[in-house]
Amino acid sequence: MSHAPEITLHGKYEIDHTPLFDGVSLRIEAGQWTCLLGKSGVGKSTILRVILGLETAGKFDGTLTADDGKPIAERASYMAQSDLLLPWLSLRENVVIGARLRGEKPDLDKADAMIEQVGLTAHHTKKPKALSGGMRQRAALARCLMEDRPIVLLDEPFSALDAGTRADMQSLAAQVLRGKTVLLVTHDPAEACRLGHQIAVLTPAGILPWPVPKTTPVRAVDDPETLRSQAALLSYLRAAS
Numbered sequence: 001m002s003h004a005p006e007i008t009l010h011g012k013y014e015i016d017h018t019p020l021f022d023g024v025s026l027r028i029e030a031g032q033w034t035c036l037l038g039k040s041g042v043g044k045s046t047i048l049r050v051i052l053g054l055e056t057a058g059k060f061d062g063t064l065t066a067d068d069g070k071p072i073a074e075r076a077s078y079m080a081q082s083d084l085l086l087p088w089l090s091l092r093e094n095v096v097i098g099a100r101l102r103g104e105k106p107d108l109d110k111a112d113a114m115i116e117q118v119g120l121t122a123h124h125t126k127k128p129k130a131l132s133g134g135m136r137q138r139a140a141l142a143r144c145l146m147e148d149r150p151i152v153l154l155d156e157p158f159s160a161l162d163a164g165t166r167a168d169m170q171s172l173a174a175q176v177l178r179g180k181t182v183l184l185v186t187h188d189p190a191e192a193c194r195l196g197h198q199i200a201v202l203t204p205a206g207i208l209p210w211p212v213p214k215t216t217p218v219r220a221v222d223d224p225e226t227l228r229s230q231a232a233l234l235s236y237l238r239a240a241s
Ligand SMILES: Nc1ncnc2c1ncn2[C@@H]1O[C@H](COP(=O)(O)OP(=O)(O)OP(=O)(O)O)[C@@H](O)[C@H]1O
Pocket: 015, 020, 038, 039, 040, 041, 042, 043, 044, 045, 046, 047, 056, 057
């Protein structure tokens, strides 16, 4: 796998001259999972889009760098909040769309294994409209995990899943993305405390680094320190909202 860089973002962002966040300093550690939380509308998805160089509603004023000095967007894979599945393609064709768009021969064996791991083998010929919301999200996850990129940006990738499937998909993503530089946007303190090597809370005034349990992710769902940590994080988020 190519080098998974550390990424740093410093700066402020405004929409129509109104600040959304100011003085943000976010370090996304090399080869680790950084979980980004914060209240709805504070700008988490915007940060992902800034990192990817995608269009946003406002203007970012600051710096975005990788520790190896190379461009970031072209070696990143991205799972957006909406599944972005192409409605005229089957689930399997959607999962290999990245290779097809690059004019490469898709690795169908790998795709089938990924579809099996997300539990959708029985549905691989179906079009997106024949899938439930949670199934579509798992298809989008499989499509993202197919891409062997060193940088991975995930925007609430497990939000539509039932609790059991969510825990399974978290474990799968952690296994497949081991060693990559991952930024995960989530509203779920339990998810952040289970998966995060680092946790950051975005506020209008900047980033608050949140202490993580001493154990290494993926943490057990019943690990006492993880449970204490997620309870403290939930209390903080509730008080801050
Ligand atoms: N196309 C747009 N035009 C105008 N404002 C926008 C547009 N897209 C986003 N915004 C504004 O930018 C702000 C940040 O949006 P963003 O989606 O980054 O928030 P978020 O923290 O990811 O929210 P959520 O947790 O609800 O997904 C919001 O206040 C939103 O109203």
